[in-house]
Amino acid sequence: MEDLRCKVVGMREENMRLKTLLQKIEVDYKDLQRKVSDFQQNFKKNGSDLDPKIGDDGDQELVSLRLGTSDHSTERNGLVKVGLAGEAAAAARNGDGEISQTSGKRARVCVRARCDTPTMNDGCQWRKYGQKIAKGNPCPRAYYRCTISPTCPVRKQVQRFMEDTSILITTYEGTHNHPLPLSATAMASTTSAAASMLLSGASASQPSASLNLYGQPQPYLISNSSSNTSPTITLDLITNPSSSNTPFNLYPSASLANPRFPTTNLSFSTVDSNTLPASWGGGYHPLLQQKMFEPPYFGNPNQVPSQQALTETLTKVISSDPSFRSTIAGVISTMVANGSVGKMGGEIKGENLAAADSSTLS
DNA sequence: CGTTTTTGACCGGCGC
DNA sequence: GCGCCGGTCAAAAACG
Secondary structure, rough: HHHHHHHHHHHHHHHHHHHHHHHHHHHHHHHHHHHHHHHHHHHOOOOOOOOOOOOOOOOOOOOOHOOOOHHHHHHHHOOOOOHHHHHHHHHHOOOOOOOOOOOOOEEEEEEEEEEEOOOOOOOOEEHHHHHHHEEOOOOEEEEEEEEOOOOOOOOEEEEEEEOEEEEEEEEEEEEOOOOHHHHHHHHHHHHHHHHHHHHHHHOOOOOOOOOOOOOOOOOOOOOHHHHHHHOEEEEEEEOOOOOOOOOOOOOOOOOOOOOOEEEEEEEEEOOOOOOOOOOOOOOHHHHHHOOEEEEEEEOOHHHHHHHHHHHHHHHHHHHOHHHHHHHHHHHHHHHHHOOOOOHOOHOOOOOOOOOOOHHOOO
């Protein structure tokens, strides 16, 4: 009983912190947006070789900051239309059919995670349509397509990591052309934000862009072909015992350079948890799942003592890393746009997201 | 009986 | 041009 009261008090404090955090995110986002706007204007004035299509759509917002929500009008109507940003961003940039740097190749988001089940439950419905033994990895690679809509082009590849078969490597490709179930939105948001970040980096021909994540080679190569043919961003959700204390790492440069496209790696490993969320069924970013949206009655008791530390780390990460900020903003904006926040549990709706305004976040 | 999975065949891109 | 390889197709099998 006493324990429960402590937890409730803890949750309230947590909510207050998160509320503050969200306000800070919003302020940072606006600041970032302003900087991007300035950046674009400078480029226009200076006759830069940056893709002229960027920022031409009137609202002075970089595609990359849209975090993968491919259709604003749809979003405003309360439908969630999220997915990998590759096609959406490319389409936005190439409204007249102009070929961008991606050369028609879709951005891929590769999620590496520790998972016991054959596939990660990301909330979507998938139908397996093929399986292959890829060269260099004895573990078969399975091919799935989204079956929520018969016309949905989204595919995913699932393969076990050769050197540690408990690690599941899921590669998403394409953009959902239909509303997603609630449970699938956060994963799609996260991957779409990641893909947006990748494309925002890939679209810039100069390394000076503030969101540029260019040139972060993969520390592990899953197979050498997929990453060679498409720009790929890797979300690493695997605990790395040797990692530093920050749960969010941009991998330092490694020796495996991608010959054709940049590969960006984002690590969401935490020092506290040594398992990946067994299920993405909750549909949240693992960090968010643990820290923001997990109702106390579902909470893992083992995580309670470290919550404050994690919160502090999260705060530090968010305030220090614009890319992660973008990812979180993407998730939050999707939730807000979907009106789904309240369903996600706890006081997050009434208190924590009161300050969140979808029009400013999306 | 409808849906999903399995699995060999096929196709296209790429390197030599 | 040829062979290799990844990705997809589609018929058959399995499943619920």
